[in-house]
Amino acid sequence: MYVSNCSTSLRAQTNKTRAVYSLIIINKAGGLVYQREFHSGLHKLSTNDYLVLAGTFHGVHAITRSITPRLPLASTTTNPTTASHSTTASLSLTSPSGTTTPTASTPTASNNPNNPAANTPSSSAYSYPIPSVPASGLEFLETDKFRLTCFQTQTGTKFLLFTDPFMANIDVVMKKIYELYADFVMKNPFYQLEMPVRCEAFDRHLGSWLRGRI
């Protein structure tokens, strides 16, 4: 959690009115199914760029999952160095808009006590025990100007929310968006699963709920 301790009241005021910039929804195959800005006049990328962004993010997300440090269970008590080191896993990338630091989530330790290769962690010697919690992958990415929060549902759909870096309670917004999606997209009998979302009711409710929050 990043806490802003330098925000002035002026700053807070401007943030209040423009906290959520835009939303992207990516299906479980990495395809862009929804993209929307919540402020008129926001600079838009081309459709193709959004598709590339969705695909790229999907890939990076998968990579952050696969590079999640994998702890052999036997060493969790005997080898504290490895354990503490791997919980701070992060990687740095540089983007045109500034330095971004995607933070990989806390790694899941192997809880397979019978793993014969537990002390020589290689990718083949380890697998996440299913269905216990798998590595979640990239959860947020932050620059000076914005924060991208990724919420992946248990069904594999990803919600990407671009917000002001100082905005609080993003999880509440995310949860509400998921509920609206479940209602107005998934329950629409004419919406085809995994296809682009063109549901007017979803647009309407999303827009009015976000406006109501401000």
Place this chain on the structure above:
Amino acid sequence: MSSTTKTARIGEELWKTRVDKVNAELVTLTYGTIVAQLCHDYDGDYTEVNKQLDKMGYNIGLRLIEDFLARSNVGRCANFRETADMVAKVGFKMFLNISPTVTNWTSDNNQFSLIFEENPLADFVELPDDGRAQDELWFSNILCGVLRGALEMVQMQIDAHFVSDVLRGDDTTEMRVSLVRYIEDEMPPDEE
């Protein structure tokens, strides 16, 4: 079993606070009409009716799971026993206000039964008196499909079918659910 009661409490809470209610008879009558129409359309071919109901349920399940997850806010189940509890005490509670009993586990923990003490879909129903419906039609078969579709979306391939139904004159209504496999991440391992 404290985890079981905890799951039950989640279900109760959701039912009380997060669920829009609808007249039960509307549901019963709508579902009854669908089944009767299918029996008519397929000319009393009950095997086909069962199949169609399962298919319809499957398509519902694929969508309904998102509603379940978005509202319940529950995390991933650690094992199939937890899944069974979640299905019975939160899933069925949320959508039908019933909590079937989970029982008859196999020793490998991959198969269980759901016993339905009550079944809102089947209120007022008497199966057709043609000598076959009693043996062939699984009236509430849509529920099997719903379960199959919903669990498939959270990476579990299961098989679900009814083994008895009070509508047929059996003592209980029992659905048998078996885990076929966990669906692994679709990404090939050498793509890293």
